[in-house]
Amino acid sequence: MLKRFFISMLGTVAGIWVAITLAVVGGIMVAGVAIGSAGDSAVKVERGSILYFDLSGNIAERAQKQNFFALIQNIDNDTPTLDDMIRALDLAADDKDIEALYLYCGGSGMGTASREELLQSIVEFRQASGKPVIAYADSYTQGDYLLASAADSIFLNPMGAVDIHGVGAMVPFYKGLLDKAGVKMQIVKVGTFKSAVEPYILNSMSEPARLQMQQYVDSIWGFTYGAIAANRHIQADSIRIWASDVMATWQAPEFVNDGLADNLLYERQVENYLKDITDIDSDEELRFITPRDYLSARPRSESSPERNHIAVYYCVGDIVDAGEEGISGAVVPGDIVKLADNKKVQGLVLRVNSGGGSAFASEQIWEALQYFKSKGKPFYVSMGDYAASGGYYISCGADTIFADATTLTGSIGVFGMIPDFSGLVTDKLGVTFSTVQSNPNAVGLSAVAPMTPSMAAAMQRSVENTYDLFTRRVAEGRGMTQDEVKAIAEGRVWVGSKAVELGLVDHLGSLQEAIYAMAYDLDMDPDHAVRYPRVDEKIWERIIREAGGMDAVKAYAGLDEETLRMLSIVKSLREMNPVQARMETVTVE
Numbered sequence: 001m002l003k004r005f006f007i008s009m010l011g012t013v014a015g016i017w018v019a020i021t022l023a024v025v026g027g028i029m030v031a032g033v034a035i036g037s038a039g040d041s042a043v044k045v046e047r048g049s050i051l052y053f054d055l056s057g058n059i060a061e062r063a064q065k066q067n068f069f070a071l072i073q074n075i076d077n078d079t080p081t082l083d084d085m086i087r088a089l090d091l092a093a094d095d096k097d098i099e100a101l102y103l104y105c106g107g108s109g110m111g112t113a114s115r116e117e118l119l120q121s122i123v124e125f126r127q128a129s130g131k132p133v134i135a136y137a138d139s140y141t142q143g144d145y146l147l148a149s150a151a152d153s154i155f156l157n158p159m160g161a162v163d164i165h166g167v168g169a170m171v172p173f174y175k176g177l178l179d180k181a182g183v184k185m186q187i188v189k190v191g192t193f194k195s196a197v198e199p200y201i202l203n204s205m206s207e208p209a210r211l212q213m214q215q216y217v218d219s220i221w222g223f224t225y226g227a228i229a230a231n232r233h234i235q236a237d238s239i240r241i242w243a244s245d246v247m248a249t250w251q252a253p254e255f256v257n258d259g260l261a262d263n264l265l266y267e268r269q270v271e272n273y274l275k276d277i278t279d280i281d282s283d284e285e286l287r288f289i290t291p292r293d294y295l296s297a298r299p300r301s302e303s304s305p306e307r308n309h310i311a312v313y314y315c316v317g318d319i320v321d322a323g324e325e326g327i328s329g330a331v332v333p334g335d336i337v338k339l340a341d342n343k344k345v346q347g348l349v350l351r352v353n354s355g356g357g358s359a360f361a362s363e364q365i366w367e368a369l370q371y372f373k374s375k376g377k378p379f380y381v382s383m384g385d386y387a388a389s390g391g392y393y394i395s396c397g398a399d400t401i402f403a404d405a406t407t408l409t410g411s412i413g414v415f416g417m418i419p420d421f422s423g424l425v426t427d428k429l430g431v432t433f434s435t436v437q438s439n440p441n442a443v444g445l446s447a448v449a450p451m452t453p454s455m456a457a458a459m460q461r462s463v464e465n466t467y468d469l470f471t472r473r474v475a476e477g478r479g480m481t482q483d484e485v486k487a488i489a490e491g492r493v494w495v496g497s498k499a500v501e502l503g504l505v506d507h508l509g510s511l512q513e514a515i516y517a518m519a520y521d522l523d524m525d526p527d528h529a530v531r532y533p534r535v536d537e538k539i540w541e542r543i544i545r546e547a548g549g550m551d552a553v554k555a556y557a558g559l560d561e562e563t564l565r566m567l568s569i570v571k572s573l574r575e576m577n578p579v580q581a582r583m584e585t586v587t588v589e
Contacts, residue, residue, distance in 0.1 A: 043297040045097045045289060048278040052288035053085055055144055056106030061114065061316055061353055061384060080291045082114050086512065088291035089121045091298055093129040099278045101125060102288070103151060105137035105144035111353075111385025112220050113404035113496070115146055117510040119227065122150040132277055136270045139163065139248075145260075146224055149231035155270050156252055156261040163248040164228070164239065164260075167221035169213050173199045182423030186451050188460045190467040191413025194491025196389070196582045200417065212493055219495040220406050234259050309531045310347045310518055311339050312511075319357030319365070319390040319581075327354055327394075329361025333368035339533070340372040346529075347378040347518050350398065351511055356390030356582040359414055359466050365394045366473060373397070378521060382514040383407045383505070388493055390581040392504070393470055396477035402514040403496035403505040410504060412474060413491025414467040416459050416579050420450045466579055478503055 057079045092098040101122070110118075126133050135148035139160040148154050156162065178185065178200065185200040195209035205213070225243065229236040242258070255261040265273070274286055289297075313335065317326035324331065339345045350369070356362065373379050381387070381395040383403035388411035395401055403409060425431045425448045437443050441455055451459065468482075471489055475482045480503060488494075488502050499505040509517075519526035 043289070043293040045095070045294065045297050046287050047097050048099055048280055049097050049287040049289050050100045050102050050274060050278060051088060051092050051098050051294060052290055053080060053101070053103050054106065054290070055103060055108035055147065058109040059114070061351075062314055082110070082118060084291035084295060085118060086121045086510075088294050089125040090512070092294065093125050093131075095298065098131070098289075098294075100131055100274065101133045102274060103133070103135040103144075103148055105135055105140055105148055107141050108144055110143060112143075112224075112406040113383070113385040113408075115143055116223070116404045116406050117384075119147055119150055120510060121512075122147065123231075126150065126152070134270070134274060134277075136265070136267060138267075142224070146228060149228045153262045154260070155263055155265045155273075156255055157266060158252050158264040160252055160264075161248045161250060162255050162260050164225075164243050165247065166243045167217050167224060169217050171199060171205060171213075173203050173205075175199070175201060175203050182421070182425075182428045184420040184423060184450070186418045186420055186456070187415065188456065188463045189413065189415035189491075190464055191415075191489065191491025193493070194411070194413035194415055196411075196491075196580070197415050197417055216408060216493055216495050219497065223406050232259055306344065307529070308344050308346050308524070309529050310349060310515065310522070310524065310526075311345045312349045312351060312515060312530060312532045313339065314351045314353075314532075315365075315391075315394065316351070316353045316384075319354060319361050319394070321358050321361050326357070327361070327365070329358060329364045333364050335533070336365070336368035336372055340368075340375050340377070345377065346522055346524065347380070348372055349380045349382055349511070349514050349518055350395070351382045351384060352387040352391050352395050353384030354391035354394075355386045355388050355408075356393070356411065357580060359390065359393070359470070359579045359581040362390035362393040362581050363469070366397055369394065369397055373399070378518060380514050380518050382509075382511040383409055383496065384511075389413065389491075393473065393581055396474045396504075398477065400507070400514075400517065401505045402507050402509040402511075402517070403499060404510065405495065405497040405508055407496035407499070407505075408493055409496060409499050410488070410494040410502075411491055412470060412485065412489035414463050414470060414579060414581050416463045418445055418451060418459065419447060421447045422449055463579060466581075470581060474504075 059079060060081050062081050062083045089101070092101070103122075122133060125131070132153070133151040134153050134155070135151035136155045136157075137144060137148070137160060138157045140148060140156070140162045142164050145162055145164060185197070187197045187201055189197060193208050193212050195206065195212075198205055198209055225236055225239040228234070229239055238258070252261075252264050256264060271286055272282065274280075275282060275284070278287070280286060315327045315332065319327045320329065322328060322330040336348075339348055348369075369379060378399050379397070381398040381401045383391075383395065383401065385407065387395050387403065387407060387409045392409055392412060426433075431448075433448060435443055441452065443449075445451065445455060445459075471482050471485045474480070474485045474489075478485070488504070494502060494504065496505055496508060500508060507513075507517075515530055516526045519529060522529075
């Protein structure tokens with residue numbers, strides 16, 4: 001008894017000391033962050049400044065939650081976001097201290113519609129300001145060259161190349177991997193073109209999937225070579241022919257001869273050129289300023305929460321039932337309801353960049369947006385790279401929908417995907433089960449046994465009911481009959497320009513154009529009546545989130561890459577809602 005008491009007491013004391021230690025360490029961390037942030041000198045925009053876009057790495061739509069340990073070390077991610085670049089261009093056009101725009105093209109990763117919006121903003125900056133736009137790359141990727149084509153001067157390293165090669169889409173197929181793992185996917189779906197399930201049950205794409213993919217790949221390629229041809233004053237047919245000639249192997253002078261580059265210069269020479277056009281002495285440093293620093297020095301006059309304003313709310317990522325990541329059905333509806341009940345919010349522009357996900361969560365978000373409309377406030381949607389399947393579900397009830405020409409949208413279809421791990425658990429691991437139940441399906445859907453015929457029939461009915469609800473929501477929102485919607489649904493993906501013709505989208509235009517349209521309709525100043533609501537993550541929430549990530553890494557430590565990939569896929573399938581409104585994962589290059 002006494003021994004047990006001392007053990008309990010020591011455990012309590014140890015717990016108190018751990019708590020105190022964590023509190024002290026946390027306090028030091030918070031203080032370190034505060035001191036580090038306070039130590040940053042205020043950014044100044046001097047005369048002769050050059051707005052500098054480092055187009056390298058993956059460029060997100062908006063700033064992401066920062067890694068906790070990077071926060072503690074005061075490490076900034078210098079990669080600009082699409083939102084920062086577009087807002088900076090808008091401000092810099094009328095700023096006398098910004099004398100040029102420099103695009104350093106280091107191989108950026110962005111969706112095609114994101115590039116389309118940034119390209120449009122660069123063109124508008126150049127036309128409105130008359131300021132020089134300079135682009136340089138050691139070698140241009142096709143995506144970066146699309147942006148560079150809007151520049152006054154395109155400079156290329158004398159040993160570099162321009163890699164224009166057309167557009168291709170690559171879809172990974174996991175059936176072989178799942179077969180090795182002993183996992184079988186049981187599929188129920190509605191929609192001939194609903195190909196999101198194919199990677200789990202086939203080794204290559206079906207003909208309907210290939211047909212629709214070929215159509216939107218051709219559309220995106222048409223936009224790409226058309227924009228390059230128009231910006232560089234080159235015949236479009238010439239670019240199409242060159243693209244089949246493995247241009248990356250050309251000698252650098254050929255790109256100048258064909259009008260794709262203006263001169264061959266080393267990076268140092270380009271910097272000297274920039275000094276000349278901004279009247280900077282050769283021995284001085286160029287006054288580069290990044291979009292983030294520029295916006296911190298010249299913040300746009302965003303509306304105060306106490307004033308009437310338009311709210312711009314971002315829905316980016318997968319649509320999930322719960323959690324903080326992606327578009328959460330447990331978070332987003334509550335945020336929308338708060339905006340609806342806020343009397344200062346006069347309208348909502350929803351920015352959607354999602355290929356969909358949980359059908360259940362999509363319906364909850366749709367309902368919250370309907371509640372917003374019931375308050376007599378306008379609700380617009382701006383579609384980014386994707387607004388497909390569940391992404392279209394949450395968009396379809398908007399008063400007005402804007403999309404980019406290359407936005408991938410539609411994919412109005414539903415599927416159910418139920419994994420059967422019996423091949424892994426029983427055949428490979430040797431675990432068997434005996435079942436006792438009062439009714440034939442009392443155990444319900446089991447991950448360690450295949451569906452019975454009656455279960456499969458019930459799942460098919462569930463999917464068909466969800467599809468009927470989905471198409472009904474679209475019909476109500478778009479002023480169409482349900483039969484008209486079903487004629488263009490079937491899970492088929494459309495580019496934005498075609499979606500306008502079909503009535504799924506109202507206008508081609510960027511997020512900024514959607515905001516300006518709403519401001520015009522509400523007789524408000526778009527430059528002073530917009531807010532971008534965001535919920536800041538608390539520092540202790542970051543600690544918990546990062547700790548969770550570390551546990552996952554430790555759990556997988558020592559496993560080879562193929563096993564890690566297999567476990568990741570199995571984990572996602574196990575946690576996925578059985579009924580999905582999701583577009584297939586596609587890499588378009």
